[in-house]
Amino acid sequence: NPLQGAQFVLAAHRVNQLPADVGAEVAFAGRSNAGKSSALNALTGHKSLARTSKTPGRTQQMVAFSLPGVVQDEMSQAAPTRLIDLPGYGYAKVPEELREHWRQEIDRYLHDRKSLRGVVLIVDIRHPLKEFDRTMLEFCFGTLLPCHVLLTKADKLSRNQAAQALAALRKQLDASTPVTAQIFSSSEGTGVEAAREAVMRMLHG
Numbered sequence: 382n383p384l385q386g387a388q389f390v391l392a393a394h395r396v397n398q399l400p401a402d403v404g405a406e407v408a409f410a411g412r413s414n415a416g417k418s419s420a421l422n423a424l425t426g427h428k429s430l431a432r433t434s435k436t437p438g439r440t441q442q443m444v445a446f447s448l449p450g451v452v453q454d455e456m457s458q459a460a461p462t463r464l465i466d467l468p469g470y471g472y473a474k475v476p477e478e479l480r481e482h483w484r485q486e487i488d489r490y491l492h493d494r495k496s497l498r499g500v501v502l503i504v505d506i507r508h509p510l511k512e513f514d515r516t517m518l519e520f521c522f523g524t525l526l527p528c529h530v531l532l533t534k535a536d537k538l539s540r541n542q543a544a545q546a547l548a549a550l551r552k553q554l555d556a557s558t559p560v561t562a563q564i565f566s567s568s569e570g571t572g573v574e575a576a577r578e579a580v581m582r583m584l585h586g
């Protein structure tokens with residue numbers, strides 16, 4: 382597992398507190414409680430790299446994890462690779478001011494971060510494409526930033542229902558956009574290998 386060596390680097394409240402903007406990174410985004418932390422743990426093979434919780438919205442930070450792989454920068458020097466866990470979005474009990482802060486920081490991150498190579502968007506398969514998800518997808522359409530959607534908690538549906546949810550999502554995505562999607566379940570390990578490959582493709586092209 383190429384993501385196994387992931388290690389916590391830092392937690393940031395602002396984009397400018399993140400690690401130096403060199404190399405390549407993939408961001409994980411999603412609504413609170415969609416299963417983002419669980420997906421990060423499943424992909425990296427760590428039990429508690431990202432903190433999962435039953436009280437959504439408590440961890441409002443951007444968290445950087447370093448990866449063992451390197452990419453070549455424009456000077457042909459080895460440059461680092463990372464995963465960035467963006468704060469979960471949309472938890473009702475987060476004060477409006479804080480929500481606005483994160484709306485702005487996520488926006489700034491997406492627009493300014495030069496090392497960003499793609500987004501993994503975590504979506505609960507039972508609640509596809511809420512407003513935050515649509516905004517994220519539209520951003521990716523607009524900037525041609527690759528986006529890979531994990532329809533997670535697939536174990537909550539029958540195989541047939543899960544396949545239908547994926548088909549319905551794909552129907553909504555324009556074939557000309559750089560968005561891919563798959564079924565995923567952290568608890569059953571469904572789609573973990575395919576999701577790792579998607580992350581590695583985004584990082585290493």
Ligand code: GDP
Pocket residue numbers: 411412413414415416417418419420432433434435437438469533534535536537565566567568569
């Ligand atoms: P986050 O807020 O997006 O980081 O979500 P978490 O990863 O903390 O998960 C939120 C809740 O959903 C927790 O109770 C998890 O145990 C549960 N959960 C996450 N992924 C799955 C999954 O694939 N299947 C099931 N059944 N539950 C999951």
